[in-house]
Amino acid sequence: MAEKINLILKIWRQKNRDDKGHFSEYEARDIDKDMSFLEMLDIVNDKLIVEGKEPIAVDSDCLEGICGTCGAMVNGQPHGPQRGSALCQLHVRHFKNNDVLVIEPFRSRAFELIKDLVVDRSAFDRIIAAGGYISVKTGSAPEANFIPVSKETADLAMDAAACIGCGACVAACPNASAMLFTAAKISHLVLLPQGQLEKKRRTREMVKQMDLEGFGNCSNLYECEAVCPKKIKVSNIARLNREYLRAVR
Amino acid sequence: MDLDSKIPAGPLPEKWTRHKNNLKLVSPANKRKFTLLVVGTGLAGSSAAASLSEIGYKVKIFCINDTPRRAHSISAQGGINAAKNYPNDGDSVERLFYDTIKGGDFRSREANVYRMAELSNVIIDQCVAQGVPFAREYSGYLANLSFGGAQVSRTFYARGQTGQQLLLGAYSALMKEVVRGGVEVHTRCEMQDIVLIDGKAKGIVVRDLVSGKIESYAGDAVILATGGYSNVFYLSTNAKSGNLSAAWRTHKKGAYFANPCFTQIHPTSIPAKGEYQSKLTLMSESLRNDGRIWVPMQKGDTREPNQIPEKERDYYLERKYPAFGNLMPRDIASRAAKEVCDGGRGVGPTGQAVYLDFADALERLGQDTLKERYGNLFEIYERITDRNAYEEPMTIFPAPHYTMGGLWVDYNLMSTIPGLFAIGEVNFSDHGANRLGASALMQGLTDGYFILPYTIAEYLADETPGEFSVGHEEFKAVEQAVAENIKKILSIKGRRTVNQIHRELGMLLWENCGISRSRAGLKEAAEKIPALREEFWENAVVGGSADDLNQSLEKALRVADYLEFAELIVGDALHREESCGGHFRTEYQTDESEAKRNDKEFCYVAAWEFNNDDGFVLHKEELTFEHINLGERKY
Numbered sequence: 076m077a078e079k080i081n082l083i084l085k086i087w088r089q090k091n092r093d094d095k096g097h098f099s100e101y102e103a104r105d106i107d108k109d110m111s112f113l114e115m116l117d118i119v120n121d122k123l124i125v126e127g128k129e130p131i132a133v134d135s136d137c138l139e140g141i142c143g144t145c146g147a148m149v150n151g152q153p154h155g156p157q158r159g160s161a162l163c164q165l166h167v168r169h170f171k172n173n174d175v176l177v178i179e180p181f182r183s184r185a186f187e188l189i190k191d192l193v194v195d196r197s198a199f200d201r202i203i204a205a206g207g208y209i210s211v212k213t214g215s216a217p218e219a220n221f222i223p224v225s226k227e228t229a230d231l232a233m234d235a236a237a238c239i240g241c242g243a244c245v246a247a248c249p250n251a252s253a254m255l256f257t258a259a260k261i262s263h264l265v266l267l268p269q270g271q272l273e274k275k276r277r278t279r280e281m282v283k284q285m286d287l288e289g290f291g292n293c294s295n296l297y298e299c300e301a302v303c304p305k306k307i308k309v310s311n312i313a314r315l316n317r318e319y320l321r322a323v324r
Numbered sequence: 325m326d327l328d329s330k331i332p333a334g335p336l337p338e339k340w341t342r343h344k345n346n347l348k349l350v351s352p353a354n355k356r357k358f359t360l361l362v363v364g365t366g367l368a369g370s371s372a373a374a375s376l377s378e379i380g381y382k383v384k385i386f387c388i389n390d391t392p393r394r395a396h397s398i399s400a401q402g403g404i405n406a407a408k409n410y411p412n413d414g415d416s417v418e419r420l421f422y423d424t425i426k427g428g429d430f431r432s433r434e435a436n437v438y439r440m441a442e443l444s445n446v447i448i449d450q451c452v453a454q455g456v457p458f459a460r461e462y463s464g465y466l467a468n469l470s471f472g473g474a475q476v477s478r479t480f481y482a483r484g485q486t487g488q489q490l491l492l493g494a495y496s497a498l499m500k501e502v503v504r505g506g507v508e509v510h511t512r513c514e515m516q517d518i519v520l521i522d523g524k525a526k527g528i529v530v531r532d533l534v535s536g537k538i539e540s541y542a543g544d545a546v547i548l549a550t551g552g553y554s555n556v557f558y559l560s561t562n563a564k565s566g567n568l569s570a571a572w573r574t575h576k577k578g579a580y581f582a583n584p585c586f587t588q589i590h591p592t593s594i595p596a597k598g599e600y601q602s603k604l605t606l607m608s609e610s611l612r613n614d615g616r617i618w619v620p621m622q623k624g625d626t627r628e629p630n631q632i633p634e635k636e637r638d639y640y641l642e643r644k645y646p647a648f649g650n651l652m653p654r655d656i657a658s659r660a661a662k663e664v665c666d667g668g669r670g671v672g673p674t675g676q677a678v679y680l681d682f683a684d685a686l687e688r689l690g691q692d693t694l695k696e697r698y699g700n701l702f703e704i705y706e707r708i709t710d711r712n713a714y715e716e717p718m719t720i721f722p723a724p725h726y727t728m729g730g731l732w733v734d735y736n737l738m739s740t741i742p743g744l745f746a747i748g749e750v751n752f753s754d755h756g757a758n759r760l761g762a763s764a765l766m767q768g769l770t771d772g773y774f775i776l777p778y779t780i781a782e783y784l785a786d787e788t789p790g791e792f793s794v795g796h797e798e799f800k801a802v803e804q805a806v807a808e809n810i811k812k813i814l815s816i817k818g819r820r821t822v823n824q825i826h827r828e829l830g831m832l833l834w835e836n837c838g839i840s841r842s843r844a845g846l847k848e849a850a851e852k853i854p855a856l857r858e859e860f861w862e863n864a865v866v867g868g869s870a871d872d873l874n875q876s877l878e879k880a881l882r883v884a885d886y887l888e889f890a891e892l893i894v895g896d897a898l899h900r901e902e903s904c905g906g907h908f909r910t911e912y913q914t915d916e917s918e919a920k921r922n923d924k925e926f927c928y929v930a931a932w933e934f935n936n937d938d939g940f941v942l943h944k945e946e947l948t949f950e951h952i953n954l955g956e957r958k959y
Contacts, residue, residue: 091872107598111708114600121821124867124876132873134390137563138603139704141488142394157707164707189534190873197511200391204503208496209455213375213773214447216453220410223464233457233482236489240393261721267455 077109080172084119086131087179088191096188098177111162112155112165113138113145132191140164140304143239146246147192148179153243153302161241161304183254185289186213196242198288205259206277209269222268225315235262237305244299246308250291255299257285258315259307265318273323282319327931327945329736331435336951337417340439343735344778348785355380358790360780361528361543363515365392367487367494367765368748369549370413371772374497377506379777384541386510386530388565388878393495395562396551397768398946400487401608401701403469404451404765406444411468415476416908417441422952424763427473427653428728428756429905429921429957431586431929434949436753440763442891443770448480450773454493458482469613471761473653473959479762482715484608484701491950494772496833513539514878515570516806518546518577518729518744519798525743526792529802531810533878534833538803538810540794544787545743545780548574549772552727552749554587556886556893557838558830560724561593561606571731571750572889579739580931580943582732582752584889585897588759588906589839590725591617591657594708594718595677604723605708607680609761612650614694615718617657619642619678623668629679639849640664648959655758655906656959658722662839663917665721667901672719681717722839728755728906729896732945736779737771740931743783747771752929757905758953810870813880815946818863822880825860829883829890832856837897842910846898850891857887883896892932892940899942900925923954 082103089096101105106115113135120130125126135145140161147162149155154227155165170176178192244255261278264270270277293312300309332343358381362373365387373385420443425432450465452458458480459467468477482489501507512533519527519540527542531733553568554560572690575581576720592607610711618639620632640660642649642728652660661678664670670806671677691714695702702713711718731739731746733753748768755763792798832852836845868874903912903919904926912920929945 091729099878105598109597109710110600111602114602117602117823118600120860121823124821124865125819127865129866129868130876132875136389136394136565137399139399139605140707141485142389142396142398142563144389144394159703160707162605164704165706166710168710193873196390200393200509200511203496204499208500210500211450211497212378213371213450213497214446218450219408219445219448219452220465222452224460226460226462227465229457229460233459235487236457236482236492237457238484239488240391247929263457264455267457269453269455270540308605 077107079105079107080167080170082106082115082170083173083175085175085177088131089188091190092188101107103267106167108168110167111138111163112167113163130227134193135163138163140284141239143241146181146243148181148246150177153181153246154304156302159304159306160289161239166260181242183245183251183290185251186242186245196240198290199242199253201288202253202281202284203260206273206280207264209264210273216250226266230261230268233306235266238307239305242306243302243304245290247298247302248291248294249296250294252293253285253288253290254293254312254315255303255307255309257281258311261318262311262314265314274318278315278318278322300308327732327943328734329433329945330736332735336434336438337927339435340442347778347782350781350784352380356382357381358784359543359790360545360547361541362386362547362549363528364395364549364551365495365498366395366397366549366748367491367768368772369395369497370491370494372547372549373507374494374501375777376780377501381760382814383507384510384543385507386513386515388512388514388533392498392511393492395491396566397491397765398488399563400765401484401606402471402610403481403486403762404447404490405471405762406448406476406480406766407441407478408445408448410466411477413476415478419476420444420478423474424754424760425756425952426957427760428956429541430756430760430949431583431904431947432754432756433947434951435882439775439896440754440767440770443774444766446774447752447766447820448771451490451493454497456482456489456493464685469610470651472612472651472657475648481610483630484610484698487765490769494769495946517802519802520577520741521792521796521798523742525571525741527794527799529799529806531806533737534873536869536874537880538807540799540803542792542794544784544789545745547745547776548731548748548750549748550750552730553889554724554727556830556889557724557833558827559596559601559604561590563603564603567885568889569882569885571877574731574739574741574744576934578741579744580732580933581729582929582931583729583891583896584755584893585837585907586728586905587724588654588726588728589658589722590654591661591722592680592720593723593725594705595672595674595721605704606723606725607705607718608656611680611698611701614689614697615650615680615682616684617650617680619664619669619671619679629671629681635653638669645959652959653758653760654873657838659908661722675723677719679717680720682713685715686714724752726759728752728757728759732929736782737776738903739943745776745780747776757907791940810877810881814866814870814877814886816861816864816866820859820863820865822864822866822876822883825856825864826883826886829856833890833893837894840908841897842908843898846894849894850898852891853887853894860884860887881948895940896930896932900926900930919957927954
């Protein structure tokens, strides 16, 4: 039987966008250390429901770190203290008995709060819609092996394409910059031969949309890379800057 | 109603081409007058919406997530099959077709499966052109892996994140159409019911999950791409929000539900830890390319795995099935795991697990290569279990993963409700009684990119576009019924959480309608389900309000539908007195404990009609095999 611990949770509660919001304190008792962080919140929520109180709104879905739905600040860190993982992959074993956890939503001007820990990240969709694609219509593709792509290039593109769009990079940045998110998509596509034709327009439009959404500029602190659940590198931001210079020239 | 599958005449390899040439067309000037409602943004929904918009239709697409990119297709790890034969190992459309039919234990339609195999290659072309970063050889050409049920390497992959990359490809195609004005995306929106006018699908009623508003959308056709129902088992590898409700509500309005008891239990999932467990996590089938499955020879052997010498291990899949070894299809591998665990040779704290061992592969390939192939899977495993699978074998156990059953559709992917189409996992058509690995992505994308955009015209060509608006009385009536249902569920003031009741239902189904099923067990489940449903409506506690983000309400609405559906899945399993694929009835097995089909009596699709007075009514679509012989499924 796994060891059990108690945790004290200070959780941000806010009914909706217009509500002022406040921290509420909850106790999570007899929590199995093998439990995931979100399973621990399930227990707190089930208790609230039975007591006739409003449960804490929190987003999650796949619970294996790939869909990008979950995300919250745990003691000031997006997705909590474990590197290279999403909130749903964080387990209680990383905490000690009677630890105090301060849990807040991802905060950014561009991510409007919906309720409690749930925020609106649709700004990311609009950045992708601005140009984060190769405009190939269904049915018009050439044979898949027609254009060879070196393994090194394909691997680099895959590294960038692994982004799950969770928004941790924005939440970690003092400027709430979406540069890592935008750079990851631009890198993924510009590295591949298929992505060449549209690269200038794509870069210009995506950066323009990123600015329109109210994200700040890169703060050069590399916090985004440190908290990215997929370990996406800031070298992608350097590539974005280079591509942008080429695109606006 | 007679079921007309509309399978075209002619030799199998020519059916689709002939059919395409005979399908009606809608002219470009008329296409833009039609509004199509797509529900679900996974591989099938996104690819269909993007493709339909490209050819000129107006599309509205709905998802429950905060963005279309989060649909559960994103979690598919291993890969996607195609008959490219790049490795030069003898693959062909014919072989992919045959493997899929045989993998499904001869309970799927020849014509549908052949079409899927035929279209598999253009999927790869399309995805590469979109920028999907598939794995490549040092030569720069595309790399392949092997998956279960095949003796060739035909699986394309992007590390262990193939579903993610394919979905992001389809999502980007979708977003491209959004900015062009062809597609309108409605996120955090859950379909509550379908609106029928004169018996045809003419719209949907949704709940805005943020404001709680009940809203109607009118359209000329409704396309469901809402995935499967593995979450009826409570614990499954599916994302938590995945649910059956949209499909179930259409079933109650006239869409037949086919083969509900054909569910897939995936052999390699991380075992459950305790009561609190909210979901199970898959370890991709691709791991079986290099991992070897074993248990100790002796019962109750509690030694650490690395302390058990080679000769005291039983590599039971390699022993029983030497031709396919660890790459046996999922249904058979799951049953074999259950058998050794039932026999007292299971490992881990609960005895409900087997080993998946990479020691040989480490020696043969080295850690770097393994990391490159499966690094993210080993990482997921480590996050959850706190164990390092490079140093000791993984422990794994079967878990509900995919559902082959679903809404009955004809060759044009249209359900028994005219104007209601079902694509991807939510339909029943391509995988028979068991799906092979890396075939779900193939099906979702063939349906969405290359089949529906052609076949939907056959229906639309005879329709008047924009005939009805949301002001029509039918919309008002459905809106009212939806609001009443929500009000009713919020008024239950009991003591048991929805999670507790769902977990109880899941356990009941897992034990009696899971890896193996018996008449007695199924009857017991059939008796207990109505009582549990009653318990839910009397003693559940939901809480919160209807006009707000209320995740507890969302869950309760879905579980209420599972409590109705559970009766159908059990009833179907009870009626099918044979074993085939994932449906293993203990009464029907061969001398070697393999599934024993009964082709004489059960070579049909069981399509169930919902009838308020008589319960579920069975309709049969006989399966005819013209191209291949119905054979014993031997590996």
